[in-house]
Amino acid sequence: MQVAIAAHSGEYRDEHVKAVKDVIDGLTQCKPTILLGGYWGLMRVVADEAISRGLRVVLILPIENENIEAPKDAVIVRTGMEFRERSVVLVRSSDSLIAIGGAVGTIMEALLAYAMGKPTIVLKGTGFPTDRLELAFPDYVDDRRTSRILYVTNPREAGKLACISSGIQVKEQG
Amino acid sequence: MQVAIAAHSGEYRDEHVKAVKDVIDGLTQCKPTILLGGYWGLMRVVADEAISRGLRVVLILPIENENIEAPKDAVIVRTGMEFRERSVVLVRSSDSLIAIGGAVGTIMEALLAYAMGKPTIVLKGTGFPTDRLELAFPDYVDDRRTSRILYVTNPREAGKLACISSGIQVKEQG
Amino acid sequence: MQVAIAAHSGEYRDEHVKAVKDVIDGLTQCKPTILLGGYWGLMRVVADEAISRGLRVVLILPIENENIEAPKDAVIVRTGMEFRERSVVLVRSSDSLIAIGGAVGTIMEALLAYAMGKPTIVLKGTGFPTDRLELAFPDYVDDRRTSRILYVTNPREAGKLACISSGIQVKEQG
Amino acid sequence: MQVAIAAHSGEYRDEHVKAVKDVIDGLTQCKPTILLGGYWGLMRVVADEAISRGLRVVLILPIENENIEAPKDAVIVRTGMEFRERSVVLVRSSDSLIAIGGAVGTIMEALLAYAMGKPTIVLKGTGFPTDRLELAFPDYVDDRRTSRILYVTNPREAGKLACISSGIQVKEQG
Numbered sequence: 001m002q003v004a005i006a007a008h009s010g011e012y013r014d015e016h017v018k019a020v021k022d023v024i025d026g027l028t029q030c031k032p033t034i035l036l037g038g039y040w041g042l043m044r045v046v047a048d049e050a051i052s053r054g055l056r057v058v059l060i061l062p063i064e065n066e067n068i069e070a071p072k073d074a075v076i077v078r079t080g081m082e083f084r085e086r087s088v089v090l091v092r093s094s095d096s097l098i099a100i101g102g103a104v105g106t107i108m109e110a111l112l113a114y115a116m117g118k119p120t121i122v123l124k125g126t127g128f129p130t131d132r133l134e135l136a137f138p139d140y141v142d143d144r145r146t147s148r149i150l151y152v153t154n155p156r157e158a159g160k161l162a163c164i165s166s167g168i169q170v171k172e173q174g
Numbered sequence: 175m176q177v178a179i180a181a182h183s184g185e186y187r188d189e190h191v192k193a194v195k196d197v198i199d200g201l202t203q204c205k206p207t208i209l210l211g212g213y214w215g216l217m218r219v220v221a222d223e224a225i226s227r228g229l230r231v232v233l234i235l236p237i238e239n240e241n242i243e244a245p246k247d248a249v250i251v252r253t254g255m256e257f258r259e260r261s262v263v264l265v266r267s268s269d270s271l272i273a274i275g276g277a278v279g280t281i282m283e284a285l286l287a288y289a290m291g292k293p294t295i296v297l298k299g300t301g302f303p304t305d306r307l308e309l310a311f312p313d314y315v316d317d318r319r320t321s322r323i324l325y326v327t328n329p330r331e332a333g334k335l336a337c338i339s340s341g342i343q344v345k346e347q348g
Numbered sequence: 349m350q351v352a353i354a355a356h357s358g359e360y361r362d363e364h365v366k367a368v369k370d371v372i373d374g375l376t377q378c379k380p381t382i383l384l385g386g387y388w389g390l391m392r393v394v395a396d397e398a399i400s401r402g403l404r405v406v407l408i409l410p411i412e413n414e415n416i417e418a419p420k421d422a423v424i425v426r427t428g429m430e431f432r433e434r435s436v437v438l439v440r441s442s443d444s445l446i447a448i449g450g451a452v453g454t455i456m457e458a459l460l461a462y463a464m465g466k467p468t469i470v471l472k473g474t475g476f477p478t479d480r481l482e483l484a485f486p487d488y489v490d491d492r493r494t495s496r497i498l499y500v501t502n503p504r505e506a507g508k509l510a511c512i513s514s515g516i517q518v519k520e521q522g
Numbered sequence: 523m524q525v526a527i528a529a530h531s532g533e534y535r536d537e538h539v540k541a542v543k544d545v546i547d548g549l550t551q552c553k554p555t556i557l558l559g560g561y562w563g564l565m566r567v568v569a570d571e572a573i574s575r576g577l578r579v580v581l582i583l584p585i586e587n588e589n590i591e592a593p594k595d596a597v598i599v600r601t602g603m604e605f606r607e608r609s610v611v612l613v614r615s616s617d618s619l620i621a622i623g624g625a626v627g628t629i630m631e632a633l634l635a636y637a638m639g640k641p642t643i644v645l646k647g648t649g650f651p652t653d654r655l656e657l658a659f660p661d662y663v664d665d666r667r668t669s670r671i672l673y674v675t676n677p678r679e680a681g682k683l684a685c686i687s688s689g690i691q692v693k694e695q696g
Contacts, residue, residue, distance in 0.1 A: 002598060033597060058580075058597055063411060063430055066614075075555060075580055075597055076524065078614040080430035082411055084262045084286055085255075089611075092256070092588075092600040103316035104289045108282060112258055115278045129316040136310035142277035142303040176424065207423060232406075232423055237585060237604055240440075249381060249406055249423055250350065252440040256585055256602035263437075266414075266426040432610045432634055433603075440604070451664035452637045456630060460606055463626045477664040484658035490625035490651040 001032040002058075003162045004094035006109035007042035008102035008128060016101060017045050019123060019155040023098060024049045026159020033058060037083075037090045037109070039070050042100060047071060060093070062086035088112060095119075096162045100155075101126030107133055110149065117146035121158045124151045175206040176232075177336045178268035180261075180283035181216035182276035182302055190275060191219055193297060193329040197272060198223045200333020207232060211257075211264045211283070213244050216274060221245060234267070236260035262286060269293075270336045274329075275300030281307055284323065291320035295332045298325045349380040350406075351510045352442035354457035355390035356450035356476055364449060365393050367471060367503040371446060372397045374507020381406060385431075385438045385457070387418050390448060395419060408441070410434035436460060443467075444510045448503075449474030455481055458497065465494035469506045472499045523554040524580075525684045526616035528631035529564035530624035530650055538623060539567050541645060541677040545620060546571045548681020555580060559605075559612045559631070561592050564622060569593060582615070584608040610634060617641075618684045622677075623648030629655055632671065639668035643680045646673045 005023070008016070020042065027034070033056040036043045047057050051071055058075040061068070062085075066078045079086045083105060091097060091112040096119035099110040107130055113120040124131050134151045141149070152158050179197070182190070194216065201208070207230040210217045221231050225245055232249040235242070236259075240252045253260045257279060265271060265286040270293035273284040281304055287294040298305050308325045315323070326332050353371070356364070368390065375382070381404040384391045395405050399419055406423040409416070410433075414426045427434045431453060439445060439460040444467035447458040455478055461468040472479050482499045489497070500506050527545070530538070542564065549556070555578040558565045569579050573593055580597040583590070584607075588600045601608045605627060613619060613634040618641035621632040629652055635642040646653050656673045663671070674680045 056597070058599070060599070075578070076615060077580070077582070077599055077611065079601075079611055080433050080614045081259075082262065082266070082428035084289065085259050085428050088256065088258045088262070089599065089601055092602045093598060103318065104285055107315065108285050108289070111278055111282050111285070115258065115282070129311075132310040134310075136306040136308075137303075141281065144277065146278075230423070232425070234425070249404070250441060251406070251408070251425055251437065253427075253437050254440045254604035254607050259602050262428055263425065266428045267424060429607075430610065430614070432637065433607050436604065436606045436610070451666065452633055455663065456633050456637070459626055459630050459633070463606065463630070477659075480658040482658075484654040484656075485651075489629065492625065494626075 001030055002035055002094050003032040004035040004090050004097040005046050005100060006106045007046055007100040009041040012042045016042055020045045020049050022155035023159040024053055026156040028053060029160055030163035035090055035094050037087060038065060039068050060086055060090045098158050098162050099130050101128035101130050103129050106130050114141050114147055114149055120147055120149045121161045122149060122151050123155055123158050125153050175204055176209055176268050177206040178209040178264050178271040179220050179274060180280045181220055181274040183215040186216045190216055193274060194219045194223055196329035197333040198227055200330040202227060203334055204337035209264055209268050211261055213242050234260055234264045272332050272336050273304050275302035275304050277303050280304050288315050288321055288323055294321055294323045295335045296323055296325050297329055297332050299327050349378055350383055350442050351380040352383040352438050352445040353394050353448060354454045355394055355448040357389040360390045364390055368393045368397050370503035371448060371507040372401055374504040377508055378511035383438055383442050385435055387416050408434055408438045446506050446510050447478050449476035449478050451477050454478050462489050462495055462497055468495055468497045469509045470497060470499050471503055471506050473501050523552055524557055524616050525554040526557040526612050526619040527568050527622060528628045529568055529622040531563040534564045538564055542567045542571055544677035545622060545681040546575055548678040550575060551682055552685035557612055557616050559609060561590050582608055582612045620680050620684050621652050623650035623652050625651050628652050636663050636669055636671055642669055642671045643683045644671060644673050645677055645680050647675050
């Protein structure tokens with residue numbers, strides 16, 4: 001199983017580090033491969049925590065930031081593509097997605113997961129702009145209802161929910 | 175100048191056809207090249223209307239739907255990429271974007287335009303899920319404030335607003 | 349009809365400028381839209397010559413070089429992708445391809461056209477590395493014989509040959 | 523270290539299976555992660571052999587064939603892109619490349635590795651069209667000489683040569 005974790009590319013606080021640890025804790029239930037879009041900001045915390053727990057980590061990198069210093073054990077995928085195209089590869093490669101909190105990039109990754117019919121879990125109460133997504137789309141984004149977006153406050157619960165889904169195929173829609 | 179128009183890929187009503195005509199009317203002020211992500215649904219109405227007004231039309235197609243019957247005068251770009259990756263090429267190639275109304279694909283295209291710092295105009299009161307975007311993000315999506323999302327009710331005004339911006343460069347952000 | 353022209357991204361000589369003029373001359377027979385991967389090196393000569401003859405020009409740009417000064421009349425597509433991914437979009441969008449002469453990038457574009465089953469015309473005797481392709485692959489590249497690569501010495505003939513093919517669909521092969 | 527192995531997507535003979543075993547044997551010297559563009563044809567033989575030797579395998583899949591049955595232990599990357607765009611991601615993500623033999627797709631992957639300045643090893647005497655590449659380009663493809671293409675007859679030697687290169691950065695060229 002492969003779980004994408006969407007997380008802020010910029011600054012974060014101690015409480016977010018704690019949330020990451022709890023999400024990974026919840027994920028140890030299924031021990032998935034963790035897919036991340038980079039190794040900076042909060043994504044770096046996720047990668048380090050996942051590796052320390054023995055989870056396999058794959059970094060799917062945009063061309064703007066592809067020559068980063070990465071952990072020795074991580075798989076590196078250099079997409080040759082800009083940030084948002086890279087996000088599509090990230091989400092498409094995953095069986096489910098957890099948005100730990102972030103800005104427009106993280107919001108788009110949650111919407112990508114919804115659009116592809118993948119289980120989408122958004123951690124709320126983080127103080128990041130992802131918190132606001134629920135105001136517009138409390139469950140589904142549109143009539144296709146490809147997957148229900150789950151907004152949860154408990155990070156460990158978020159990790160567990162991402163474990164429940166497996167073998168999801170990509171559903172196409174224009 | 176190149177203006178992307180994001181529009182619903184599925185069914186639409188007469189009022190939406192009227193909105194398209196008014197948007198194009200507003201755009202005749204600057205006579206931009208119109209970029210569209212396909213030639214089906216409401217996008218087809220936009221393409222036909224733009225061509226009938228003498229505007230150049232470019233269709234940036236996803237691999238899932240690249241062998242469509244297109245108008246003889248349109249430029250065809252086959253990205254070889256899935257829907258959402260194709261949307262990135264669409265938005266990145268534009269100087270500004272008008273979201274005429276649509277579902278998750280259109281919503282993501284509006285967010286892409288914001289993320290790239292391009293003038294983003296969202297038509298509201300359409301009955302489509304794009305109407306709900308304003309509830310979460312009434313002006314900016316995050317602290318970077320790369321561009322202000324303008325929600326407008328008047329389609330002709332939407333067209334005119336898209337004409338104001340030119341020579342915008344892509345701002346990168348992760 | 350859309351014809352891709354693959355041409356050297358670096359330095360060139362007067363004889364290559366002459367060849368470009370003759371290729372465009374041959375193409376005036378069908379007045380296609382000309383697709384190019386950039387506006388530098390010999391590609392720039394092609395763009396300027398095509399525009400001066402009244403042909404529509406589309407520049408399909410890689411992210412490394414997307415903010416170039418382009419002719420006012422050209423359609424600009426910013427792929428957000430690196431050089432070689434951009435080349436795939438270029439070739440996939442075309443009905444046939446002429447390689448006017450170039451280095452590894454041009455060689456790959458000729459092979460892409462072959463792989464997609466598109467009419468592929470390679471100008472020979474240019475002094476560029478493309479001249480050497482015929483040594484390895486004098487007609488077909490492999491058993492699939494998706495299209496025959498035509499090596500021609502007369503640039504005007506190259507242009508005319510590219511006009512003959514139209515409405516080719518992409519043939520898929522792994 | 524990450525090594526891409528380019529191999530035929532279609533039918534193969536016993537001698538090719540033997541070559542695969544020997545290549546992997548040579549690679550056990552550095553125990554790299556093996557990157558492959560699919561899990562069919564000769565690529566499947568490579569994946570199975572690599573996994574049986576304890577090497578980590580990453581499958582970088584094109585959209586045309588992304589829902590394959592893959593080995594449980596392989597990392598799956600769904601690029602959402604057509605065959606050739608997928609190949610760019612494959613090569614760009616690797617530190618060096620071995621072309622075990624194949625048709626136009628494999629030939630292009632070898633040229634991509636050259637174009638990106640990555641060590642490129644082409645196994646020869648396979649009976650596949652890759653054998654013909656040396657006729658045109660016996661060492662370098664063009665004047666940039668980004669990397670020397672090594673044509674070798676001994677598969678174990680090919681594996682060992684791919685181990686020598688590490689930490690190569692992508693060199694850009696148009």
